[in-house]
Amino acid sequence: MSSCHIVVLDRGTLMPLPWTFDFEHHLTEYDGTPDEEAINRCRDAEIIITNKVKVDRATIEASPNLKMIAIAATGFEHVDLQAAAERGIIVSNIKAYGNDTVAEHAFMLMMALMRQLPAYQRDVAAGLWQNSPYFCHFGAPIHDINGKTLLIFGKGGIGSALAQRAEAFGMKVIYGEHKGAAVCREGYVPFAEALQQADVISLHCPLNAQTRNMLGEEELKTLKPGCVIINVGRGGLVDETALIAALKYGGLGGAGFDVITNEPPTEGNPLVNTHLPHLIVTPHMAWGSQEAMTRLFHMLIDNINQGMAGTPQSVVLPK
Numbered sequence: 257m258s259s260c261h262i263v264v265l266d267r268g269t270l271m272p273l274p275w276t277f278d279f280e281h282h283l284t285e286y287d288g289t290p291d292e293e294a295i296n297r298c299r300d301a302e303i304i305i306t307n308k309v310k311v312d313r314a315t316i317e318a319s320p321n322l323k324m325i326a327i328a329a330t331g332f333e334h335v336d337l338q339a340a341a342e343r344g345i346i347v348s349n350i351k352a353y354g355n356d357t358v359a360e361h362a363f364m365l366m367m368a369l370m371r372q373l374p375a376y377q378r379d380v381a382a383g384l385w386q387n388s389p390y391f392c393h394f395g396a397p398i399h400d401i402n403g404k405t406l407l408i409f410g411k412g413g414i415g416s417a418l419a420q421r422a423e424a425f426g427m428k429v430i431y432g433e434h435k436g437a438a439v440c441r442e443g444y445v446p447f448a449e450a451l452q453q454a455d456v457i458s459l460h461c462p463l464n465a466q467t468r469n470m471l472g473e474e475e476l477k478t479l480k481p482g483c484v485i486i487n488v489g490r491g492g493l494v495d496e497t498a499l500i501a502a503l504k505y506g507g508l509g510g511a512g513f514d515v516i517t518n519e520p521p522t523e524g525n526p527l528v529n530t531h532l533p534h535l536i537v538t539p540h541m542a543w544g545s546q547e548a549m550t551r552l553f554h555m556l557i558d559n560i561n562q563g564m565a566g567t568p569q570s571v572v573l574p575k
Contacts, residue, residue, distance in 0.1 A: 260564065261321070263301035265289040265309040270328055271546075271553045279564050298322070303560060306334070313339035324348070324563045327572070328556050329543075331490070333463065337574035348559040348570045352413045353552040354543040359417035361542035362458050362488045365512030366422075368536060369484045370404075370456070372396040372510075375533035396533065399455075399482070399509075402426035407450050409470070410460030410489060411443075418458055430454075435470045451475060456484045463490035473498040481507035488542045491515040496526040503532055510534035514542040 260281040264270075268287040275283065281303075289297055291310040298304050298319045304311055307328040316322060316339045325335055327349040340347045368374065375396040379385060385393040405428045408415045419429040432450035433440045440446045445453065457479075461467050471485065472495040485508070487493055496517060502508040511534070513527055519540055521528045527537050543549075555570075562569045 260302045260323075261300055262303040262305065262560075263298050264305040265294060265297065265311075266307045266328075269307040270556075271549045273550070273553050276557055277564075278561050303564075305556070305560075308334060310334045312336050316340055316343065316345065324560065324568075326556060326560050326563070328552065330354070331462070332572045335572075337572060341574050346563045346568045347572045348563060348568060349572050350552050350555050350559070351570055353555055354545075354548040355413035355417045357545040357548040358414045358460075358488050358542045359421060360545075361514060361538070362414075362418050362460075362486050362512075363421050365486050365488075365514075365536055365538075366406075366456050366458065366484060367401065369486075369510035369512055369534060370399045370401050372398050372534070374536060378533050397482075401456070404428070404455035405430060405453050407432050407445075407454035407457045408460060409457070410462075412460060414488075415458070415460040418460070427456075432457075434466060436466065448478065451478050452480070454483055455480060456486065458486040459489040459493045461489055461493065463492050468492050469495045471495065471499075473501070476502040476506065476508065479508065482509035483507075484510040484512070486512045488514045491517040491519060500526050500530050503530075503535055508534075510536075512536040512538075514538045515540055 260279060262281050262283050264283065264285040266288050267285045286297060289309045294309055294311060295315045295318050298315050300321060301319055302321045303324045303326060304322065305326045305328055311325055311334065313336045316336060322345055324346040325340060327335060330349055330351060332349050335347055337347055379393060379395050403426060406422045407430050408419060409432045411431050422429050430445045430450055430453060431443060433444040433447050435447045470493055476498055499511055503511060516525050516527050518525055559570050
């Protein structure tokens, strides 16, 4: 086998560990790649490794030697699967590497908002405790999670891992059916009914035509007063402008988001531009524990080795 040219489009998003491919190869690595430069950087590639850089039809058609696109993540919206399938190109992704770390991040956001951690940090910084006539200071109302209902959208590995943690803390867990579903599956609660039951909503579903803005102005109005929304799934699952309005003027108890519609928010974003004590925004790093990133890196290498050996795994197919 001749030396295989591997192009890594966003090496800076991966752990700084050595590659251990078991076939002859030479590497071209870029710390990051603007989407518009991918086509030129991939022309001679036989294998493309991408985390979030777009590999569209134009890039695939301009890469005559391309054999495999190895996605260094679970999501594959940035790769044109149909164009790859037409050429017989393998597309693989990484499954289940981050179930625990993302679930823990969602749980952390939920706990912080139910206990009003950011609000009380702000109060202490502003001197309110120091000026209190009592030994304690009460501002924003805090709530226990024991006995509360957690609504999860997405019953995959992350959603299930979060459910285990929530149940251990005494929460009731329900799973919501798709918005607009004609039939409610066994083990799920109809969409509108589930929203009305929830004290906390956590989103772990993909972004597609069915789920985009699944929580908009009308849905937010139906929630219990004080309900908390967590999104560690995909930006775009919630109408961000409507969410800010519900936090400011409605009865929404809090929101914790690790994902937004435009990442990074170079031109701003409603969630990033709004500073509220019951809004927590983290920079899409829920997946990034040292343990999870190391596991992802080794799974990525294994996907590529297996693909080049003729036994591809974790293959993503077009619908």
